Amino acid sequence: MLTTSERIAFVLIALASLLLTAHGVSRIVRAIARGQGRPNWGIFFRRVIPVSLDILLQRPIFRTRPFVSLLHAGVFFAFVFYGLVNIFDLAEGFIGFSTLHRGGIAALYNLIADLLSVAALAGMLGLLIRRFGLRPFRFNERVLLLPSVRFGISRDSAIVGGFILLHVGSRWIGQAVRVAESGRPDWSQPTASLVATLFHGWNEAALTMASHVTWWLALGLILAFLPYFPYSKHIHLFMAPLNLILREARPLGQLEPPTSSDGTLGAERLEQLRWYQLLDAYACIMCNRCQDVCPAHGTGRALSPAALEINKRYYLNRNLAAFAGGATSPPLLEIATSKEAVWSCTTCAACVRICPVGNRPMLDLIDIRRALVNRGDPLDPNLQSALESLARYGNSFGKPARQRARWAKELPFTIKDARKEPVEYLWFVGDFASFDPRMQENTKTVAQLFHAAGLDFGILYEDERNAGNDVRRVGEEGLFEMLVEQNLAALEKAQFRAIVTTDPHTYNALKNEYPAYGFRVPVYHYTEVLAELLERGALRVQQPLRAAVTYHDPCYLGRYNRITAAPRRIIRALGLELREMPRHGENTYCCGAGGGQIWMDSGGQERPSEQRIREAVALGDDLRYFVVSCPKDMAMYSDAVKTTGYEGRLTVIDVARLVASAVRIDGLEPESIPVESEAR
């Protein structure tokens, strides 16, 4: 029980603290509301329960770093339960309510509170030791960081960590004092009872004093911390769930069209970002998981998705009153990230997938690109000529559209012209598979497999255009729309049941982007079709293969669209031994070609594709094949195998070539892959 003066003091301090806190929160809310668009509160009620369940189970956090996530879970569960604990402790201070030495539900409450206090203390200590002892957070020196960030991260972490330790620790010791006061252990509070033995021999006055001090340290501290809370990373505990709950049910592979404000398409300044991109900054907990998986940062380039969010947050906090009041922010390229960083994003979406609080830093980068492209900022010359070629010829190779299906002339049969006769499958071949001489062999192989399996398929010949997936992601929205219009006009001429694509980027565009333009047709990747043909016996394995292989999931197939099983079903059906790289499936690592990178000069030290080849080589000396299912991967990894010096040791091969070797098609030379009989 508090004294009367203590009670009055607490109420007064609480009022002041709440007022200050409300002031801070309202400024942040007004700042976020300056972003474009408005949240759809309709989905709040639909999503609040399932998302809360996810959070209660700590699912978004356990995607990676299991041990650290465990520490977090300790703190998190304690925090949730401490909502109740703080209320009961308040009641104890004000009206003398106590659960000490009670049985039944009160004992259960005591036990949970007791154990979670220890979990929180252990978890927080562990997290602090990691952050300050092991110092796992480093940005490479090319990353743009606001001056306030460098010191700010540590200070914020120390304050928040210190608060949690002091708050929970005081409450825990306070319980021990109360146990000591009662003169006998409370078995529903085992750890507090253990600590109580330390107070053995203290007189009553000292114990009463200790009980008041610990009460104030536990609950008074909240009042002291509360006004700082909105500006601290601790605010993630409201903003992160909000971010996750209010996220529109949009496929990862579908971008929103650029926003338009003050004549700018996309985002040049903070207030031109969408509201949720500003919320991202406050949801960020600075865990840097996004940076760990970023292929650009991993190859020494200037991009750190974490630094982007942290910069945004620190800029906002330092200029909150002005920004919330309507002041214009400096350009994002001065306060959030650098131009080099913006142009090194591969749009692999690894950062988006890994983020435990639902942030999407990749979208900021794309919006900045949109603004740069539309403002006429000078582009990488290779990118510019690719875009000019796409606008003129519909492909990035600078080749006339009429040559698109030239590869098909070398086949012993004619592929149906889907514009002239109905087909079951319309094969949308894609630029790289059509024009790149290194890829055309694979393309012909796919055609021969489809043909041998009796698949009813056709192509659009010269009317096919680049689907525009990466055009949209370099920020050239107008060109993307033009390509969509041209493709839709061509598709309208054709009759088909479904689309099959070679390129995962094409797959993503047709599947996720085109529906916004009224195009809704089932879309398959060729690995899905080949797996099915093998399984229903339309293609028969004549000669099982015997080799150890690994498979690389393309970002736009594995991560964006979760097609990870079909290629693996094929590999196993052929008799091959599949060895997984550490990063596989949805957790795959980018080859470095996406988001238009394939058209740009990479400025990195080592390319992501080279790192990936080393990852594969580490799977064993006897691993022979690096299996791909994307024409861009074929290009990237064929180069990487040469530059890393593993040519001859590791062969990059398209999954279709493996199928052809096992199925044995007339007129198709099989690869020299060891077969079953030779191995035995």
Next chain:
Amino acid sequence: MTIVVVMEQVPDVVEELAIAPSGTDLDRDAVSYVVNEYDDHALEEALLLAEATGDEVVAVGIDTTGELDQALYTALAKGARRAIKLTGDFEGTWLSTRAAARLLVPVIQELEPRLVLTGVQAPDDLDGQLAPTLAALLGWPHASVVIGSQLVDGAVQVRKELWGGMTMTLELELPAVLGVQAARQAPRYVPISRVRQVMREASIETRDVETPGDLAPAIMRLRFPEEAGQAEILTGSASEIADRIIELLRARGLL
């Protein structure tokens, strides 16, 4: 003040060219047109000059292809203020450089520019005669093979490429005509959305012109280059190579 850029469309050689059954012309139904590469550089240089001085860029072209609008809209989207196309009965003809210059001069005089920029050459003007002919007809100074320019105190300083990697800087009185080899920086990218916006909002001024009588030299026969021999790379020591050269020259009766 005004800077005029003269632009021309030429057949896109990325596409496969075909010869019309008449044997004296390209199959124009199969040809697609692009802006002459050097004219694109002239436009870029003009825009850079205008950005520094606040001048107004006017793109002017003769619509011999019927498709010049696309090029002029692109010029407007890149930053030209006005676009003027000269139309006439040009179907089935190739305009000679001299005739083109005569059609352009009245428009240029009307616009009273302080500079006229055009590409140093074009596939149908490999001699690079357009800029000098315009200059002669207008009576203005002229420089060709320009790789950079600057407007300073009522004159234009131009860098002009000579031979052997040498460049020359000269100053011309205004008004002047420049044949541009390369702009100071690569021609800018113009986003498609801006071109489309310009197509909705801006308009191209049209002037009808009389088709001149002396259009072009009469073409007797048009054909693709015939494959002729192959290159042989001589290897060995200097004296061996010299011996081989003498032998080859002798074999052809040249020595």
